[in-house]
Amino acid sequence: MQVRPRITYPTTTEVDFVVVGSGAAGGVMAKELSTRGFSLVVLEQGPRLEPSQFEHDEFKYLFNNGISNPSPVSWRKTDKEEAKVGAGELLYARLVGGSSVHFTANFWRLHEIDFIERSRLGGIPGADLQNWPISYADLEPYYTKVDWEIGVSGEPGPFDPPRSRPYPLPPMPVKSAGVLFERGARKLGLHPQSAPVAILSRPFNGRNACQHCGYCMQFGCEYNAKSSSLASVIPVAEATGKCEIRSNSYVRKVEIDARGRAIGVTYFDAQKQEHLQRAKAVVLCANGAETPRLLLMSESNRFPHGLANSSGRVGKTLMFNVGAGAFGLFEHELNEYRSIQVTRLLHDFYDSDPKRGYYGGGGIDARFQKYPITWALGGLPDDAPRWGSEYKRMVGDYFNRSMLLAGHTTSLPVPSNSISLDPTVKDAWGLPAIRVTYDDHPDDLKISQFLLDRSMEILDAAGAQKKWVDYPAETATFTAHLLGTCRMGKDPTTSVIDTDHRTHDVRNLFLCDGSSMVTSGRGQPTMTIMALAFRAGERIAALAQRGEI
Amino acid sequence: MQDHVTRRAFLAAAGAAGAAWLAADPELVQAALAHARQTVGSPPPYRFAALTAAEAAGLEAIAMRILPSDETPGAKEAGVIHFMDKALSTYAAARKGPVLAGLDDLDKRATSKWPGTTSFTALTPARQDELLKVIEQSDFFREIRDATVIGMFANPSYGGNQNQVGWKLLNFQAHGVYQPPFGYYDAEARKGG
Helix, strand or coil: CCCCCCCCCCCCCCEEEEEECCCHHHHHHHHHHHCCCCCEEEECCCCCCCHHHCCCCHHHHHHCCCCECCCCEEEECCCCCCCEECCCEECCECCCCCHHHHCCCECCCCCHHHHHHHHHHCCCCCCCCCCCCCCHHHHHHHHHHHHHHHHCECCCCCCCCCCCCCCCECCCCCCHHHHHHHHHHHHCCCCCEECCECECCCCECCECCCCCCCCCCCCCCCCCCECCCCCCHHHHHHHCCCEEEECCCEEEEEEECCCCCEEEEEEECCCCCEEEEEEEEEEECCCCCHHHHHHHHCCCCCCCCCCCCCCCCCCCCCECCECCEEEEECCCCCCCCCCCCEEEEECCCCCCCHHHCCCCCEEEEEECCCCHHHHHHHCCCCCCCCCCHHHHHHHHHHHCCEEEEEEEECCCCCCCCEEEEEEEEECCCCCEEEEEECCCCHHHHHHHHHHHHHHHHHHHHCCCCEEEEEECCCCCCEECCCECCCCECCCCCCCCECCCCEECCCCCEEECCHHHCCCCECECCHHHHHHHHHHHHHHHHHHHHCCCC | CCCCCHHHHHHHHHHHHHHCCCCCCHHHHHHHHHHHHHHHCCCCCCCCCCCCHHHHHHHHHHHHHHCCCCCCCCHHHHCHHHHHHHHHHCCCHHHHHHHHHHHHHHHHHHHHHCCCCCCCCCCCHHHHHHHHHHCCCCHHHHHHHHHHHHHHHCCHHHCCCHHHHHHHHHCCCCCCCCCCCCCHHHHHHHCCC
């Protein structure tokens, strides 16, 4: 790989593409377009941090938005209520590399069924369940590309969809939680498997293997062993000499000319000065909340209800992934704070089963859940004292002897669940805050409870001395998974983008991130977002090369 | 479910009062860190930035009942009061008034229940516990409880958790790099147990 100096473009230069967001999708998009010779600028809201700047500081990273979004979000369950700031929370990272920097790196593929569930099950009352316009087979080559281009560790499991190439790296070493989980699940006749993760079990492409420090979930990896876009694809994009990653650049509007074509985007720099970056085409990879928000903020006379929103579907059918979790206490020390969060999972209940009487499926994993502050604040069972000598004793005694079993489930596309612009709340730039309207479909909560019940059985079978619910199966007021808000589809009246990720309404405007997803999968959407971006990058490049943008 | 339920779980558990000890602005946290670095290294007699000596003694007395010094070091040895003082002089400055009002109320309860007592601080630990049980559902107590816990288990750079006594209580060996086996059960599995 020939490395050229990092390029910078003047804003007045019309680049081939401007990409908004540098996360799981934006980083991949930057790599795919720049390596095909296109000039591009990637605009990232947050700063650029080097791995050496990542800290092991729970107070800062988990409680004080060390690298995550500090902007206000208002929240309500239904559109009959007034949304309130603080009633719920979205979590995404705000730096070069986006949430792929701070995610836990659980890395599941969707299964074949996730793309065709509507055909298999029919409609679900209260939801707008649809098939994807592409299949698992269409996406499989790009899942494999993700595996090999960014570095994924794992081994095939009994319920996995077909794969065209093995994992590039062996699974991570099993932790005590994985051993106990496997023991309990096997006793019940279930089929636990190694957890695939976007973390390097061995050195790969000049990057370090995992050092097992334990700071994956919500932290950046200072060893570069987590396969974020910052660690993997962004350096490749920059080495082309065609791609500028412009940090501290907060986009507020996609600009449209009189012909209805995008001409670039207007953004604030670090000093809150506005600039227009011109481009021949615009690709939004800002995440499943920020992408629809940006479209809605880009309304104009021509697009009075928001850009690319002739279907009225921008921001609609917001999906999260649901789930509940339970702790188990064991006789000996597990030391779960060491190494990665998850090493074993269970997909026996992945598929929806009509015999259960409701829609949904999912997975269960065994994991480290709470760093010290979070553990001491709220990790103990409800019947434990909250202060005093006995509290102190239990906090110390249980910390290393416990593990969490976490359920990860489907989230139905409910039309009234949405991202919209809050009519009154503004962020620090004076832009409308994101307003979330979200209430889980009853089936989402039922499958969540089902997996919690199975988790309790597995904890018993594994020999837990005590078990307790950490978070119950209840309507979500928190998420890091932002899905389905600009879905892909063939019908321009019911979807926002086509199978090339081109918006139905604006020929040179493309969207690719969690918003593109038609169904939620069962959790862990980042791998699918990256696979979609590899596929979209290839197709957008081909359109550009053919002069069809 | 999400991989990130921790903060949400905390906010749900703590309510608004506890959450006030969490700054929304990272720059303010940096200011607190700078404060902490300055004062941890300064020679005695220690000067608090936000609290008088009596106020600090009162808050520390409560913290010592929340995380007592028994077989293992507690809030006192961790220097939780220094964490609180930093917070109350920087990002949680808005909480100083309500916190001191709560402390004043506690002192009044102490003197009215046991006439002749000058303050909560002066009570025996058993009497302190008796009084705290009465107010344990109050916003004031919950706020001090959460602040004590955060101070005990946050990085020592924030002023508490001195000598990592909080982490030692958990047997959390912070910031290491490890090789398997990590715990008892994976070690046992490796041996074929």
